[in-house]
Amino acid sequence: MLRLKKRTEPLLRRGLTQTQLLSKSKILEASFPLRKRLGYGPTKSSNKRRKTVNKDNKHRQDNAENFESNMCHQCQRNDRGQVVRCQNCKKKRFCLPCLRTWYPNIAKEDIAKKCPCCCSICCCRRCLRLDTKIKGIKSNLEVSKDAKIQFSKYTLRWLLPHMKEINDEQIAEKELEAKISGLEFEEVKPQDAESPPDERLTCDICKTSIFDLHRSCEDCSCDICLTCCLEIRNGKPQACKEDVSCNYINRGLEYAHGGKGQVIEMPSDEPNDSKDHMKDPSMWKANEAGIITCYCGAENLVLKRLLPDGWVSDLYKQVEKSAEAGKLLDLSETVSERCPCFKSDGHIDMDNGKVFKAACREGSEDNYIYCPSVRDVQQDDLKHFQHHWVKGEPVVMRNVLEATSGLSWEPMVTYRACRLIRNKKHETLLDVNSTDCLDFCEVEITLHEFFTGYIEGRYDRMGWPRVLKLKDWPPSKFFEENLPRHSEEFLCSLPLKQYTHPTNGPLNLAVKLPKNCLKPDMGPKTYIAYGFAQEFGRGDSVTKLHCDMSDAVNVLTHISEVPIRRENQPDIEKLKKKHAEQDLKELYSSVANKEEMMEILEKSSQEVENVETDDGALWDIFRREDIPKLEHYLQKHYKEFRHFYCCPLSQIAHPIHDQTFYLTRYHIAKLKEEYGIEPWTFNQKLGDAVLIHVGCPHQVRNLKSCTKVALDFVSPENVSECLRLTKQYRLLPPNHFAKEDKLGVKKMIIYAVDRALKDLSGKESTEPEEKKNLKKGKKSKVIVKAVDKALKDLPPSEKSSETVEEKSNGIVNPIDKALQDLPPTEKKCYPQLKRSLRKGKGRKKQR
Numbered sequence: 001m002l003r004l005k006k007r008t009e010p011l012l013r014r015g016l017t018q019t020q021l022l023s024k025s026k027i028l029e030a031s032f033p034l035r036k037r038l039g040y041g042p043t044k045s046s047n048k049r050r051k052t053v054n055k056d057n058k059h060r061q062d063n064a065e066n067f068e069s070n071m072c073h074q075c076q077r078n079d080r081g082q083v084v085r086c087q088n089c090k091k092k093r094f095c096l097p098c099l100r101t102w103y104p105n106i107a108k109e110d111i112a113k114k115c116p117c118c119c120s121i122c123c124c125r126r127c128l129r130l131d132t133k134i135k136g137i138k139s140n141l142e143v144s145k146d147a148k149i150q151f152s153k154y155t156l157r158w159l160l161p162h163m164k165e166i167n168d169e170q171i172a173e174k175e176l177e178a179k180i181s182g183l184e185f186e187e188v189k190p191q192d193a194e195s196p197p198d199e200r201l202t203c204d205i206c207k208t209s210i211f212d213l214h215r216s217c218e219d220c221s222c223d224i225c226l227t228c229c230l231e232i233r234n235g236k237p238q239a240c241k242e243d244v245s246c247n248y249i250n251r252g253l254e255y256a257h258g259g260k261g262q263v264i265e266m267p268s269d270e271p272n273d274s275k276d277h278m279k280d281p282s283m284w285k286a287n288e289a290g291i292i293t294c295y296c297g298a299e300n301l302v303l304k305r306l307l308p309d310g311w312v313s314d315l316y317k318q319v320e321k322s323a324e325a326g327k328l329l330d331l332s333e334t335v336s337e338r339c340p341c342f343k344s345d346g347h348i349d350m351d352n353g354k355v356f357k358a359a360c361r362e363g364s365e366d367n368y369i370y371c372p373s374v375r376d377v378q379q380d381d382l383k384h385f386q387h388h389w390v391k392g393e394p395v396v397m398r399n400v401l402e403a404t405s406g407l408s409w410e411p412m413v414t415y416r417a418c419r420l421i422r423n424k425k426h427e428t429l430l431d432v433n434s435t436d437c438l439d440f441c442e443v444e445i446t447l448h449e450f451f452t453g454y455i456e457g458r459y460d461r462m463g464w465p466r467v468l469k470l471k472d473w474p475p476s477k478f479f480e481e482n483l484p485r486h487s488e489e490f491l492c493s494l495p496l497k498q499y500t501h502p503t504n505g506p507l508n509l510a511v512k513l514p515k516n517c518l519k520p521d522m523g524p525k526t527y528i529a530y531g532f533a534q535e536f537g538r539g540d541s542v543t544k545l546h547c548d549m550s551d552a553v554n555v556l557t558h559i560s561e562v563p564i565r566r567e568n569q570p571d572i573e574k575l576k577k578k579h580a581e582q583d584l585k586e587l588y589s590s591v592a593n594k595e596e597m598m599e600i601l602e603k604s605s606q607e608v609e610n611v612e613t614d615d616g617a618l619w620d621i622f623r624r625e626d627i628p629k630l631e632h633y634l635q636k637h638y639k640e641f642r643h644f645y646c647c648p649l650s651q652i653a654h655p656i657h658d659q660t661f662y663l664t665r666y667h668i669a670k671l672k673e674e675y676g677i678e679p680w681t682f683n684q685k686l687g688d689a690v691l692i693h694v695g696c697p698h699q700v701r702n703l704k705s706c707t708k709v710a711l712d713f714v715s716p717e718n719v720s721e722c723l724r725l726t727k728q729y730r731l732l733p734p735n736h737f738a739k740e741d742k743l744g745v746k747k748m749i750i751y752a753v754d755r756a757l758k759d760l761s762g763k764e765s766t767e768p769e770e771k772k773n774l775k776k777g778k779k780s781k782v783i784v785k786a787v788d789k790a791l792k793d794l795p796p797s798e799k800s801s802e803t804v805e806e807k808s809n810g811i812v813n814p815i816d817k818a819l820q821d822l823p824p825t826e827k828k829c830y831p832q833l834k835r836s837l838r839k840g841k842g843r844k845k846q847r
Helices: 002-013 019-040 044-062 096-102 110-112 145-181 225-235 251-257 311-324 331-336 381-390 411-418 447-456 476-482 484-493 568-588 594-604 622-640 665-675 715-729 746-762 781-794 802-809 814-820 832-836 842-846
Strands: 083-086 092-095 214-215 301-304 355-357 366-368 395-398 431-438 441-446 468-470 524-528 541-548 551-559 615-621 680-685 687-693 698-702 705-713
Touching: 019 096, 019 814, 083 096, 083 110, 083 594, 083 665, 092 096, 092 381, 145 225, 145 311, 145 395, 214 225, 366 381, 381 395, 395 541, 431 447, 441 447, 447 468, 476 484, 484 551, 484 781, 551 615, 568 594, 615 622, 615 705, 622 680, 687 746, 715 746
Parallel strands: none
Antiparallel strands: 083 092, 214 301, 355 366, 395 687, 431 441, 431 468, 468 524, 524 705, 541 698, 551 687, 551 705, 615 680, 615 698
């Protein structure tokens, strides 16, 4: 009947009547047996034969190595002509069109000897998403016990002064609490704070991460860090400032290219009538005794803790004891040793190929940058690196991609990996928000369109090169998931893994945090952007001047040179002249010599000298010692810069943390002329890894389309700079995007010290038992041990669950006694465990 219905549907569409339809249906129904006998309709034998053929085809596909199949492994097609067969695995074949498209730099003879699958560099859809380890290369770092001990001593030596500062701050607050409550210092017991493991507890005034002791209001649940408590008692709450607002007017593309333009009304944010207590310092008060009154009116904020009581003091005493016993390394020896970069006569050895000149500062010895090749770096060279790293100098590691399998970083390869259909394990990332470097506003674009412009270029309607960039794509939590092969490839390329490895680097403090706490986002992250060697002065592919919250390593994995189209050259020259006229009118109106300034602006757009074929990005990195002069220059000349919608800057909150400045070659020369400072300037080549210090302001401009992958880490030498930046962040306006402290370096210090002490003593590195988080469905080991001990001490007659149930009626049994002696943090879950024990199920679950 189903077949009959399908055959009568065309008749209905022809408009036949019911009588005609019935007649036609009977004819069709009567004709079915005849059609089957004549071979027109499907029969059981034909279906069986078809199934047999399909089964044979599937058998051939599953056992392709037994047949001379021409199906290409890359495109899964067998109609593209000649294929190259692998003599190593004798299974894979690649057609010539795929080899020309996806493996242009590999000869056919090399493919025949060992195909991309055997080399773990296959970029087909299936292989790109394999989560298995790549054979032949190691992304992990193996550290011996002796080396781990030496690294622990080195770490403790750097962290000792910071541990003392943290301990003194906590002791001062506990002494004040003892004075307020009328107790002895040993009797002060801070309450246990409730903080979920997947949340970061921050100060409600300055947004700084809270790692242990803090004050909390029991009425409004407001939390305050110890620094804010001290400032409130002194009557100078520095973190309470007014919001900063910069009104940038969108006048469209015509204004961005030197015209007048028309104001485009943008949707305004919804007004927020609720007043934030952070902004009003008068809402926080403290009396002479030091008792702080909350903004809500509640008195005497309670002292609470996140870590075990007294744990910080115990750690500091152990480190101090080790230092007094001479068990820690002497850092003065490392700094005072002569750097191998210098000859015996005191001059730089330029012949060794490990340094290059990056600055021309008079009377300075740090104009050169240490740049060894990855082949030259051995275990002994770690001290050479530390000599430069301790002094705050950047380091460039050459040819780091030679340590990888050679997997392609072509944009279309990564696009193939991310354009698969969404499933449970992986997600597609096809639509992205990119930044237009002309007005620094976000634009929605598909991933394919973005990568097409990366290779071929894009232009706006006025003929100007359109420069787009993707920042932090894919997000770090998806990087390893969506690009597992590229993620492992990047880990293999990391130089000096003792510092940079994100999971087991012994000198990376970020890996010392326990697994059950919320960790900062340290990457890896990709930065993909277009770029041109010519400096346009407006719309360049730049990362503006800024300071990272931690140390970072940046690897240039791919470049693509996109020449400007010849037919667009006249339009670009006209627009550059209009840009200069607009800048003279809006930015340099106070300059006396207009003609000279106009000539400077027209000539400021120039090509960088000596751009080689493997150069990808231009870096400017400033020294920490030059920051005051740099900030003074930016505060003096900030009206000469543009930002959103190409509007001139009207005000600044912080000259560096605002990330609103890019110093062109004109401003670099002006800075040296007025203040006598200049940055390290160099070109990052393909395969170069740049290691940047936290606290060093830097900016980057792409000379070509570039793909960079960056990873953050925290070195022991730069902890003081992390703390200095944290103090600067807390003083920013409340609505500043860099206000919140997302690193939490003090917490890293505590756990790094704990890990180092356990490594020195030979104990396993585990977090303190008293503060282990209790996950759903799991019982704390402290409770399990207490119950085990209590049950072990019971006589045989009392070990049954019925006896325990009878004894528990008004009688305190050993189990109750053991559970009552637990610390407060473990008592919350013991009633549930107690009920399970009485049912006779608790012991089985624990085991």
